[in-house]
Amino acid sequence: MQWKSTKETTTILLKTAMATEQPVPKTHRALVLTSRAEKPQVQTIPTPQVGPGSAVIRIIQAGVLSYHRDIYSESKERPYPFPLPLVTGVSAVGRIAAVGSDATSLKPGQLVFVDSYIHARDNPSVGFLSGIHEGYTSGSQTLMRGEWKDSTHAEYAKMPLENCHALDEDRILGSPDKGGLGYLVEELAALTKMAVAYGGLDDINLKAGETIIVAPATGAFGGAAVEVAVAMGARVIAMGRNLDVLKSIAARHERVDIVQMTGNLETELDSLRKFGNIDACYDISPPFAGQSTHLKSSILALRHGGRVSLMGGFRGDVPMPYSQIMHNNLLLRGKWMYDNTQMKALIKMVETGVLKLGERAGLKCAGKFVLEDSEAAFTKAENYPRASLVLIP
Ligand SMILES: NC(=O)c1ccc[n+]([C@@H]2O[C@H](COP(=O)([O-])OP(=O)(O)OC[C@H]3O[C@@H](n4cnc5c(N)ncnc54)[C@H](OP(=O)(O)O)[C@@H]3O)[C@@H](O)[C@H]2O)c1
Structure with a gap:
């Protein structure tokens, strides 16, 4: 029933x-x-x-x-x-x-x-x-x-x-x-996914006014990350394969732009660089996206001193643009879930109405x-x- x-x-x-x-x-x-x-x-x-x-x-x-x-x-x-x-x-x-x-x-x-x-x-x-x-x-x-x-x-x-x-x-x-x-009480179920997103975004100290890439943004946790990042005051570049879903996400927000994943590193990088200084990226890839170019293009598009939150489900090793990470002083931060303080902070964002x-x-x-x-x-x-x-x- x-x-x-x-x-x-x-x-x-x-x-x-x-x-x-x-x-x-x-x-x-x-x-x-x-x-x-x-x-x-x-x-x-x-x-x-x-x-x-x-x-x-x-x-x-x-x-x-x-x-x-x-x-x-x-x-x-x-x-x-x-x-x-x-x-x-x-x-x-x-x-x-x-x-x-x-x-x-x-x-x-x-x-x-x-x-x-x-x-x-x-x-x-x-x-x-x-x-x-x-x-x-x-x-x-x-x-x-x-x-x-x-x-x-x-x-x-x-x-x-x-x-x-x-x-x-x-x-x-x-x-x-x-x-x-x-x-409705069932709408509170979204907190489960949003808490995961907040765990990573808070860890890399995402601030209001900053620009962050969320990739992939069309899945369950990626979609939640877009909402949380916007509520934290950031401008979001939502990356994904499915243009229709990306457009529907962007249609709800003034501060969400989209970039399609093409599988071609250079085109993805060109599209990302059009947005100027990008402060951070949030990865929430599924295990089977190991061949996708989006993580590398996101990392390469970051400004000097940018931050990377790694929360995806990759099981094997993932190649990294080591030299650029080193020369650009990038910070890579892994995260499983979130902590208790972050859960409480997220609930406050809901109660104040900042996070929908x-x-x-x-x-x-x-x-x-x-x-x-x-x-x-x-x-x-x-x-x-x-x-x-x-x-x-
Ligand atoms: N670190 C943590 O604490 C934590 C917590 C929860 C989940 N996770 C991890 O997050 C991952 C995503 O979970 P989810 O529930 O959001 O998954 P999901 O709803 O199935 O979404 C998967 C996303 O990945 C995209 N995708 C699928 N195959 C791809 C490929 N080959 N190349 C590029 N993009 C691809 C999908 O895009 P399309 O729309 O184009 O198919 C979709 O945006 C899981 O692997 C899970 O382990 C981590």
């Missing part, structure tokens, strides 16, 4: 979640993957119990990634490691149902964004992605195989307190005649599906990679 995306259903969902906020039942429904050879199934399992340092959240909606099916199948595209059986998931929105005895600001009933990037408390450089990837260190594996194993495609999820970001509900979801921004979400950012929610229809949700997500989709428990 697919939910209708209206204000009315949003209100019902929010109220339902509030009404069932307490007490936490002994069992709940969750989407469970037991083997990669089989599809995940909805099962009734024990509800996670709250303890010190954690919160149990009544999930209102949890995100669906365009590659969720790949991750949970035997597909060779994304052989991400994680323990089985697994309650699937990613970042979500929900209401706090219960908090550990050491919680000092989060309270039951509060609306929160549940961030799926979980860090070790005794070593912040160790992290894993709830529902997605256990990482490659013994520390990250300890986290995902133990205390924080299960994710958010469920009625309830247990998360570290610091992964529950309180949202100003009146401001974000409230009606504009009462000072609210009037978003959902349809207003061209990142429409393409559908809401019940847990039992996860297969339909995964299929739709594959077909609409730029859009957000959510599962409703």
Whole structure:
């Protein structure tokens, strides 16, 4: 069953979640993957119990990634490691149902964004992605195989307190005649991709008035990076193969120009240099773009002292124009995800209205599906990679 995306259903969902906020039942429904050879199934399992340092959240909606099916199948595209059986998931929105005895600001009933990037408390450089990837260190594996194993495609999820970001509900979801921004709750799903973009853009200290190349800009995370960079005050040169999509992105913004990827380094470089001084570039290439010329042309187009954020999914080595990087004092900065401070800063940008979400950012929610229809949700997500989709428990 697919939910209708209206204000009315949003209100019902929010109220339902509030009404069932307490007490936490002994069992709940969750989407469970037991083997990669089989599809995940909805099962009734024990509800996670709250303890010190954690919160149990009544999930209102949890995100669906365009590659969720790949991750949970035997597909060779994304052989991400994680323990089985697994309650699937990613970042979500929900209401706090219960908090550990050491919680000092989060309270039951509060609306929160549940961030799926979980860090070790005794070593912040160790992290894993709830529902997605256990990482490659013994520390990250300890986290995902133990205390924080299960994710958010469920009625309830247990998360570290610091992964529950309180949202100003009146401001974000409230009606504009009462000072609210009037978003639908499912539009908050776009935060997942925008946080990744902000992680890289903030790391290279992107400033208002600067010019940045985002490449490729036509995909899910690249599209989010364009929106975030514009909200940070930058002028964006969106690079991509698909001219129609590029034009539709540029049509929404005064400060977005476009350059088509042609596969020819010289033509790409000529087109980029027409924009004068370019301060930075943000790469979010997929694994299969290894032969593309866009990363090299972007780097060569940068001004002296320019910055490069590397967030793409390349698996092998990528050749670099070493001499130009050295002579031009370029800074190369890799980044996996984002940190907690960046997540909070991003939420502030939404609450102040600087950063637009959902349809207003061209990142429409393409559908809401019940847990039992996860297969339909995964299929739709594959077909609409730029859009957000959510599962409703
Ligand atoms: N560092 C991190 O923390 C982090 C976090 C999330 C994701 N990622 C990485 O980001 C990558 C992109 O993810 P996504 O979800 O945005 O993917 P996506 O939605 O599938 O978009 C892929 C983008 O790459 C372009 N592309 C595909 N093949 C290409 C080629 N051969 N040459 C040039 N461009 C090509 C596509 O352009 P067309 O529109 O022309 O097809 C599209 O713009 C993934 O590999 C993922 O691993 C990294």
